[in-house]
Amino acid sequence: MERLLQQLKDIHHLSTEIQQQLQECFTKTVLPKGEFLITEGKVCRHLYFLEQGCLRGFYNLDGKEITHWFGFENDFVTSFHSFITQEPAVENIQLLEGCILWAISKESLATLLNTYHEAERLVRIAYEKYYIRLEERYVNAQFRTATELYENLLQRAPHIIERISLGYIASYLGMSQETLSRVRSRL
Amino acid sequence: MERLLQQLKDIHHLSTEIQQQLQECFTKTVLPKGEFLITEGKVCRHLYFLEQGCLRGFYNLDGKEITHWFGFENDFVTSFHSFITQEPAVENIQLLEGCILWAISKESLATLLNTYHEAERLVRIAYEKYYIRLEERYVNAQFRTATELYENLLQRAPHIIERISLGYIASYLGMSQETLSRVRSRL
DNA sequence: ACCTGTTTTTGACTATTGTCAAAAGATGTC
DNA sequence: GACATCTTTTGACAATAGTCAAAAACAGGT
Known part of the structure; x- marks a missing residue:
């Protein structure tokens, strides 16, 4: 949890109130190597912060797996397309090592954004970094x-x-x- | 200007106050075919809304021009990397037709974001659409x-x-x- | 209709990469 | 240390796409 808060602080200042709120919203998840975090065809309802480990995003094309992305420590990961639109994911995310993750649900995030305007800015700036x-x-x-x-x-x-x-x-x-x-x- | 406001309304509801503010922040720009909106090496200080026309983004690689993007009516365009970081742009944006654009400066946008919290959400959602x-x-x-x-x-x-x-x-x-x-x- | 400049098509040849299959090298376990 | 499994390397051959150069098609203006 420390790493997650630190990453968010690097993006933008956090009030103590919002820090407490964040602690409650994120759930620790530990998964073994090989597991799928996101599966093609399923709607993706969580955003994850990757504390430890690495993973890959891939999709299928004519029966061939195409890896288009790798995630490492301190990355926020999910199938953004599916998470944003709540349509079924077109990609898979698979753990390449055992991982420690922190999960927040779409609903918790929405509540957070409605309650704390500063959270809105936090997400925008995170998007900018991700986009770059x-x-x-x-x-x-x-x-x-x-x-x-x-x-x-x-x-x-x-x-x-x-x-x-x-x-x-x-x-x-x-x-x-x-x-x-x-x-x-x-x- | 109508088109621009309509696009923004499609993203999220706009109060009349913010609509008036937006009218003041954006400046109409008309440029002929062939012109460069963004030039490699220069810092990009404006975000544009493309009302009419089309354009391409390209960068140079070993003396070869690589087009990586096209923009059409209703797109928001700029060198996002340069606009966000205020570092020199690595790409060029060139008009493929005569264009009508609406420009907003980095400073105006920042003021807007600090004054109206709803604008913060507007930009975040615009980013999501762009990213998808x-x-x-x-x-x-x-x-x-x-x-x-x-x-x-x-x-x-x-x-x-x-x-x-x-x-x-x-x-x-x-x-x-x-x-x-x-x-x-x-x- | 004609000229001019630009865009698109065609041809011949070469280089790079994919595919299939087999061998070699690592890694972990008993 | 030997076995099984997984990853990486090597070889031979075919197919795809790049390059250079020239011809054809198209568009705009007079």
């Missing part, structure tokens, strides 16, 4: 050779390379595992 | 052949194909103009 990271991920994703894509990732997000297994990274970069393996052997 | 469109654009962007990418775009955003010239669409889909031309001839 998303943008950085996609700039440089196009028109590159496998080698360039890998070198770019190595600079931009070495923690992904250190921690995630080859097949998932290949899927994330949009190439086959074999190609990625060959790229690596050439460096 | 962005996500839809990138899902299905990977692991596909040129033909599939084009067919996907045809379904998802036929207005882009009808209105934008071949070279820009090719750049947007991450393929050469020649390949796109061949794909089209096969259908």
Whole structure:
């Protein structure tokens, strides 16, 4: 819980009142490796804060799993599309390690936003930070050779390379595992 | 201005007070085809509402222009990264047609957000809509052949194909103009 | 209808990457 | 230490897409 509050404080000042309220809204969740946090087709009713562990978001395309995102410590995770619209999720989120998470329901969040105007600003600023990271991920994703894509990732997000297994990274970069393996052997 | 207010009302209810305030904050801007709204390297101090016309966002990669986004009527446009962080923009936004835009400065927006708490919610919800469109654009962007990418775009955003010239669409889909031309001839 | 400049199409060739299949290397457990 | 399982590497071949260059189609203006 300390980590979560600290992350929120980094975004914007928090009154003691709202801090107490937050403590009540979030529930600790511990899940083992391999488990699914979000499953394709189900509506996603919670937003999670990831205290410990890592996970991946992926969707299916012609029977192939496409990893489009990795989550690590201090990230807020959910299928944002499904959480916002309350339509069934098109993606899955799977734990790549055992994880400690803090969950808040859509309803609790809505109540929080209606009660505390400062919470509204908190969420907006969190979105901005999230959006900027998303943008950085996609700039440089196009028109590159496998080698360039890998070198770019190595600079931009070495923690992904250190921690995630080859097949998932290949899927994330949009190439086959074999190609990625060959790229690596050439460096 | 009517269109802008209507768009905002679609997002969330507006009090008459805030409507008047909005009228004062936005400035009408008319620019000819080819002009740049945002230029790489310059800090972007305005957010625009596009009433009429269309435009493209692109960045340079090894001397090649990569179009990553198109804007049409009723879109809010800017280099969000630069506008939010006030760092120099990494992308350009160029008008593909003559356009009518409504501009609001970063300062005016900040004042608005501090004065009217409901504006805070307005921006958050606008972000959510924007984010969802962005996500839809990138899902299905990977692991596909040129033909599939084009067919996907045809379904998802036929207005882009009808209105934008071949070279820009090719750049947007991450393929050469020649390949796109061949794909089209096969259908 | 004609000229001019721009956009789109076509052709030939090359390079990169995907696919399938098998081998080699790690990791964990008994 | 040996076995089973999972991950990574290597090899051979086919298919897809990029590049360069030239031709054709289209649009706007006179």
